[in-house]
Amino acid sequence: MASSPSHDLNRVRAAARADTEVNFGFWAYLMSDVVLFSMLFLAYVNLSQRYAGGPTPGEIFSLHGVFLETMALLASSLTFGLAMVSLHQGKKNHIIGWLLATFVLGAFFLWHEVSEFVHIIHEGASFDRSGFLSAYFGLVGTHGAHVFFGMIWLLTMVAQIALRGLTPAIGSRLARLSLFWHFLDLVWICVFSTVYLPGLIQGGSA
Amino acid sequence: MFGKLTLDAFHHSSMIIVFANVIMIGTGLAVVAALTYYRKWGYLYREWFTTVDHKKIGVIYIVIALIFLLRGFIDAAMVRAQQASAGPGMDGYLEAAHFAELFTGHGTMMIFFMAMPFLVGLMNIAIPLQIGARDVSFPLLNAISVWLTAAAGALVMISLLVGSFSEAGWSGYTPFSGLAHSPGPGVDYWIWALQISGISTTLTGVNFVTTILKKRAPGMTLMRMPMFTWTVLCTSILIVVSFPALTAALALLALDRSVGTHFFTSIMGGDQMLYINMFWLWGHPEVYILVLPAFGIFSEVVTTYCNKRLFGYTSMVWATMAIAFLSFGVWVHHFYTMGQDPLRNSIFGIATMVIAIPTGVKIYDWIWTMFRGRIEYKLPMLWTLGFLITFVMGGMSGVLLAIPGADYKMHNSLFLVAHFHNVLIPGTMFGLLAGFYYWFPKVFGFRLDEKWGRHSFWGWLVGFYVAFVPLYMLGIMGMPRRMVTYDNPAWHFWLVIAAIGAIIVAYGIFAMFMQIYVSWRDREKNADLTGDPWGGRTLEWSIPSPPPEYNFAVVPEVRDRDAFMEMKVNDWAYQRPSAYEDIHMPKSTPLAIVIAALSFVFGFAYVWHIWWLAGLCVLGTVAAVIVRSFNDETEFVIPAAEVEADEDAFHRRLQDADVFEHMKDIKEYGDERTPNGEFIEPTTRATSGVPG
Numbered sequence: 001m002a003s004s005p006s007h008d009l010n011r012v013r014a015a016a017r018a019d020t021e022v023n024f025g026f027w028a029y030l031m032s033d034v035v036l037f038s039m040l041f042l043a044y045v046n047l048s049q050r051y052a053g054g055p056t057p058g059e060i061f062s063l064h065g066v067f068l069e070t071m072a073l074l075a076s077s078l079t080f081g082l083a084m085v086s087l088h089q090g091k092k093n094h095i096i097g098w099l100l101a102t103f104v105l106g107a108f109f110l111w112h113e114v115s116e117f118v119h120i121i122h123e124g125a126s127f128d129r130s131g132f133l134s135a136y137f138g139l140v141g142t143h144g145a146h147v148f149f150g151m152i153w154l155l156t157m158v159a160q161i162a163l164r165g166l167t168p169a170i171g172s173r174l175a176r177l178s179l180f181w182h183f184l185d186l187v188w189i190c191v192f193s194t195v196y197l198p199g200l201i202q203g204g205s206a
Numbered sequence: 207m208f209g210k211l212t213l214d215a216f217h218h219s220s221m222i223i224v225f226a227n228v229i230m231i232g233t234g235l236a237v238v239a240a241l242t243y244y245r246k247w248g249y250l251y252r253e254w255f256t257t258v259d260h261k262k263i264g265v266i267y268i269v270i271a272l273i274f275l276l277r278g279f280i281d282a283a284m285v286r287a288q289q290a291s292a293g294p295g296m297d298g299y300l301e302a303a304h305f306a307e308l309f310t311g312h313g314t315m316m317i318f319f320m321a322m323p324f325l326v327g328l329m330n331i332a333i334p335l336q337i338g339a340r341d342v343s344f345p346l347l348n349a350i351s352v353w354l355t356a357a358a359g360a361l362v363m364i365s366l367l368v369g370s371f372s373e374a375g376w377s378g379y380t381p382f383s384g385l386a387h388s389p390g391p392g393v394d395y396w397i398w399a400l401q402i403s404g405i406s407t408t409l410t411g412v413n414f415v416t417t418i419l420k421k422r423a424p425g426m427t428l429m430r431m432p433m434f435t436w437t438v439l440c441t442s443i444l445i446v447v448s449f450p451a452l453t454a455a456l457a458l459l460a461l462d463r464s465v466g467t468h469f470f471t472s473i474m475g476g477d478q479m480l481y482i483n484m485f486w487l488w489g490h491p492e493v494y495i496l497v498l499p500a501f502g503i504f505s506e507v508v509t510t511y512c513n514k515r516l517f518g519y520t521s522m523v524w525a526t527m528a529i530a531f532l533s534f535g536v537w538v539h540h541f542y543t544m545g546q547d548p549l550r551n552s553i554f555g556i557a558t559m560v561i562a563i564p565t566g567v568k569i570y571d572w573i574w575t576m577f578r579g580r581i582e583y584k585l586p587m588l589w590t591l592g593f594l595i596t597f598v599m600g601g602m603s604g605v606l607l608a609i610p611g612a613d614y615k616m617h618n619s620l621f622l623v624a625h626f627h628n629v630l631i632p633g634t635m636f637g638l639l640a641g642f643y644y645w646f647p648k649v650f651g652f653r654l655d656e657k658w659g660r661h662s663f664w665g666w667l668v669g670f671y672v673a674f675v676p677l678y679m680l681g682i683m684g685m686p687r688r689m690v691t692y693d694n695p696a697w698h699f700w701l702v703i704a705a706i707g708a709i710i711v712a713y714g715i716f717a718m719f720m721q722i723y724v725s726w727r728d729r730e731k732n733a734d735l736t737g738d739p740w741g742g743r744t745l746e747w748s749i750p751s752p753p754p755e756y757n758f759a760v761v762p763e764v765r766d767r768d769a770f771m772e773m774k775v776n777d778w779a780y781q782r783p784s785a786y787e788d789i790h791m792p793k794s795t796p797l798a799i800v801i802a803a804l805s806f807v808f809g810f811a812y813v814w815h816i817w818w819l820a821g822l823c824v825l826g827t828v829a830a831v832i833v834r835s836f837n838d839e840t841e842f843v844i845p846a847a848e849v850e851a852d853e854d855a856f857h858r859r860l861q862d863a864d865v866f867e868h869m870k871d872i873k874e875y876g877d878e879r880t881p882n883g884e885f886i887e888p889t890t891r892a893t894s895g896v897p898g
Contacts, residue, residue: 025343025416032408032446039454039484043469050475052468127467131475134467138458149828156832169838 009090015168016087016175026176030183033146037187040139041194048199050131057132057199060120066196069112070188073147076105077185084178092166095174096158102181103154106147113144136195143191146184153177209815215369215391220304227367256794258345259755260330261649263352267327268642270352270359274319279715281312283708286673290705292691293698305690306373307392311362313376314396318403319359321496321630324638326351326410329438329499331645333414335746335753336432338423338762338769343416345792346840347409353802354406358399361809365395369813372396375688377489378459380470380481385463391813394463398809401456404449411445414438423745425764429523432744432767433509433516436523437502440530441495448491448534455484464815479544486537494533496630498526500637501568504590507640508572510740511587512579515768515877517888518571525564525571532561542610543617551610558608562601569598574890580875584740585659589640592667593632600628603678621681624674631670639666639718647739651751652729658721665714673707676700735859741872743771748779750856756789759849766885768877775873776883780860782853786846793842797834801827 017023048057083098117137120126127137157177160170218224241247254262284300285308292298300308330352334342342348365371369391374383383393418439422431431439458469459481468476509516516522538546538554572594581587603625607613616622639662647653680700685692725732738747745762746753748770760783766772773779808823810816860866878886 021343021416021420024420025412028412028415028446032412032450035447036450036454039451039487042484043454043458043480046477046480047469047475050477052473052475127461128465129474131468131477134461134469134476138461138467138469152828152832156835160836163836164838167838173835 009166011168012090012166012171013088015172016084018175018179020172020175022172023175023179026179030179033183037139037142037190040135040142041190044135044139044195047131047135048195052130052132054130054133055123055125057195057202060123060125061196061199062116063196063200065112065116066192069109069116070192072105072109072112073185073188076102076109077182079105080178080181084174087166087171087174090166092161095166096161099154099158099161103151103158106151106154110144110147110151113140117141140191140195143184143187146180146187150177150181150184153180207816209811209817210391211368211814211816215814216367220301222300222304223366230363230366252794255799256349256796258341258349258792258794258798260334260342260345260348261753263348264327264330264332265649266352267323267330267355270356271320271324271327271638274315274323274359275715278312278315278320279712281308281315283712284308285312286701286705286708288690289692289701290698293701294693294695297691300690302690303370303373306375306688307371309688310372310375310392310396314372314399315362317376317492317496318400319355319362321634321638322403322407323355323359324642325441325496325499325634326355326407328503328638328641328645329410329414329441331649332434332641332746333417333438334421335648335749335757336435336744337418337421337426338745338758338764339417339421340757340761340789341792342413343421344413346795346797347413349795349798350801351406351409351413353798354409354805355403357802357806357809358401358403358406360806361395361399361402361813364810365392365399368810369395377485379485380459380462380478381472381476383459384471386471394460394813395809397456397460397463398812401453401460402805402809404452404456407445408449408453411442411449414442415446418442423758423762423764423769426769429520430764430767430769432502433505433519433522434499434502437498437505437526440526441498444491444495444498444530444533448488448495451484452488452492455481455488458484460812464812479541482541482544483537486540487534489540490537491530491533493629494529497633497637498529500593500634500641501526503586503637503641503644504572504593506744507586507590507644508575509768510644510742511582511584511590512576513582513741513876514575514579515743515885515888516571517574517577518567519767519887521567522571525567528564529561532557532564536561539608539613542613548610555608555610559605562605565601569594575888577890585643585654585656585663586640588660588663589636589643592663593636593640596632596636596667596670597629600625600632603628616681618686619681620677620685620687623687624677624681627670627674627677631666631674636666644740645746647732647734648737648746648751648753650729651734652725652732653734653739655721655725655728655732658717658724661717662714662721665710665712665717667714669707669710669712669714671707672710673704676704676707680704736863736865737856738770738865743768745769748773750852750859754849754852756791756844756849759783759786759789759853768885771872771876772883772885774869775876775879777869779869780857780865782857786849786853788846789844789849790841791844793840795834795840797830800830804830 014020018027079098079101083095083102086094086098125133127134154177157170157174160173164170218227241250254266257263285305288298288300288305288308330342330348334340362371372378372383372388372392372395374388374393374396378393378396381387418431418435458467461467462469462471462476468474470476470478470481472478505516505522536554536558538550539558542551542554572590603621607616607622607625643654643659677700680697683694683696683700685694685697734751737750737753739751740747745764748762749758762769770779773781804823804826808820808827811819811823877888880886
């Protein structure tokens with residue numbers, strides 16, 4: 001059973017497939033998260049022009065910072081992909097290395113996002129300033145909270161691999177974390193093209 | 207230190223609330239004292255609080271549902287009593303604020319803490335058994351779901367003692383539910399009770415989608431699934447796709463109320479209609495989440511008690527899928543009057559009326575199944591007949607309301623109240639009760655008493671008509687919903703009649719509890735020794751009542767949609783293998799009650815803005831999950847010898863009850879079959895050669 005640490009790579013590989021029963025369940029959960037995010041996008045699109053006399057997107061967004069954030073998050077999906085490649089090769093230390101790289105990129109993304117939030121709030125454009133800003137902080141903040149929990153999960157997995165080695169249970173969990181991490185990347189691309197790009201284009205002409 | 211929580215929160219101006227608290231605390235203390243006196247805490251902890259067995263989890267859900275059936279009904283009765291005792295020159299006995307708490311509490315409790323837990327309880331009990339599985343896909347997640355529902359229910363309960371409950375109606379429309387108009391803790395209690403129970407339901411949806419798609423016994427293709435399984439699959443998909451909309455709406459409302467955002471406020475760029483759209487994006491699918499499984503139950507009941515294969519199975523499946531799909535395209539009909547243009551209203555009006563078509567298909571399928579079947583008027587069949595007649599009436603008033611022009615007259619009137627009670631009571635409540643009587647012997651090993659059951663049925667049915675037909679009349683006479691008092695003398699007579707209806711329903715509820723007591727007292731006499739008390743057709747009836755922890759000693763093979771009936775007529779029911787195998791089952795764990803307790807404290811802390819405590823609860827939950835993830839010893843083994851001993855005992859009971867003799871009758875009088883034993887689908891003609 002899953003109880004004894006097994007080094008049988010094939011069992012680990014089988015457990016890491018995306019279509020096992022438990023991973024299928026995780027897909028179903030991700031679908032519910034898609035709906036959650038679509039509601040936040042709905043709120044954002046609906047409220048995005050309601051400035052209530054406050055700042056507009058052009059005044060508070062900086063393309064430079066968002067570009068760095070985006071690149072970090074996209075790169076973290078690549079490093080996670082490499083961690084999964086290492087999993088299929090059974091290279092324990094490589095997995096840990098790539099997971100830690102993913103963690104660092106995630107941390108960079110989150111640090112950047114939080115400092116952007118702090119900056120915007122300092123300029124007097126907090127979430128209680130207007131409907132637009134509430135929706136902005138609500139959507140981007142929810143994505144950030146997901147990234148934060150993903151990072152706790154990453155560290156937990158690093159600890160489990162270090163302590164337990166490659167067991168089928170751990171292979172299965174990594175497959176789910178991988179789905180989760182790529183999903184957050186996908187959501188970010190939607191955030192980028194719904195929030196920042198139109199905001200900056202409009203902001204430029206306003 | 208304690209946020210907004212002060213001793214004032216325990217002060218209640220209304221003696222009725224003080225009295226209710228005395229009853230609630232007194233009952234609680236009595237239960238605790240009795241459990242201590244009879245030394246039952248250890249048993250409860252081992253067998254119930256830490257269990258991951260889907261059958262026990264189902265029972266816990268239904269216990270929660272029955273408690274809230276009583277509380278929700280008391281609220282309804284108090285609303286009826288107020289309106290019957292108020293009127294021109296009379297104020298009734300309630301303050302306006304308390305009256306508002308009552309109608310809010312009634313709706314909230316009946317939907318979230320009565321109908322949903324009852325439904326999920328029946329799903330838990332029946333689904334793994336119907337598909338030949340040993341448990342659901344995620345047993346621990348299932349335990350977390352049930353205890354989260356309990357935690358959410360506890361938040362509703364404690365709002366009676368500490369602070370107050372929401373006055374904003376069960377749908378909590380903004381801006382009234384915003385901080386500016388409802389500054390008290392009531393709406394916050396409502397938000398967190400719904401939020402926690404909603405998350406619990408989302409997890410249940412994920413669990414049952416996976417269970418049904420991944421855990422079916424070999425041979426059970428999608429088109430061989432029992433109808434209840436089909437409807438639960440559709441409901442679970444609806445849950446996964448719609449409940450997050452509620453989660454988002456409630457989370458944003460909570461932010462508006464606690465940190466001052468402007469999602470739904472009426473100033474600073476907020477948009478109230480955004481909340482109302484998001485709420486009904488969940489709310490309308492929710493109606494079908496509640497009603498589809500009940501349709502599944504009626505299908506099981508009709509086939510079983512008519513001793514006939516379901517008429518039009520394929521059309522029933524497609525009708526279910528069609529309703530599930532259409533349910534996402536009609537939400538605007540909840541607010542025709544709120545400013546969209548006529549074109550948009552017309553589109554949603556037509557979409558709404560279209561739902562009547564697949565629903566009509568189902569009604570005809572049930573009627574054709576009964577046609578020339580050998581109908582046994584057992585309790586579940588009575589509820590089904592009561593449903594058919596009453597629900598068609600409710601559906602008709604729904605089609606009327608779907609016309610935007612007519613809705614402008616009826617919107618927010620008692621006509622609407624009568625309509626949705628007229629679909630939800632027969633559609634959901636009668637279905638849940640039919641399922642309760644149908645599967646009760648499977649879970650507990652004895653049948654429920656017929657006499658008291660009939661009393662209960664007639665109490666509910668007659669009481670329903672007496673209580674709600676007057677509300678239709680009042681709606682047409684122009685009476686708005688939710689009025690604490692009124693000055694139109696013409697309304698008073700009908701409100702008194704409606705209150706009498708509530709008393710008759712009260713007798714139905716009393717008779718049901720009486721029935722449970724009497725059946726328990728006579729459980730020896732009512733015992734179900736064979737596991738197949740009704741001549742069932744699906745796999746749950748092929749195993750003992752109550753089923754062993756592992757459900758199936760050997761995972762069954764399915765050759766037909768009526769899997770067990772096919773085994774009975776083709777002489778391979780109860781077949782035993784040459785050797786039994788060890789069975790791996792998930793171990794009990796306290797993780798679920800720990801997470802639920804932390805969620806309850808989190809909700810309470812958020813309501814009162816005790817931020818440090820709320821933060822600790824989040825940390826505690828994350829820590830508990832991480833600790834659990836390091837535990838790999840999550841299963842235990844039931845040895846083959848033990849399984850074989852259980853099966854020996856079961857087969858002795860089958861022999862004693864002459865089950866194998868009786869099977870000859872089934873072959874002779876049962877469904878029509880081809881010479882090689884395959885069932886012939888029922889048509890509108892009775893038997894081959896005889897024109898229908």
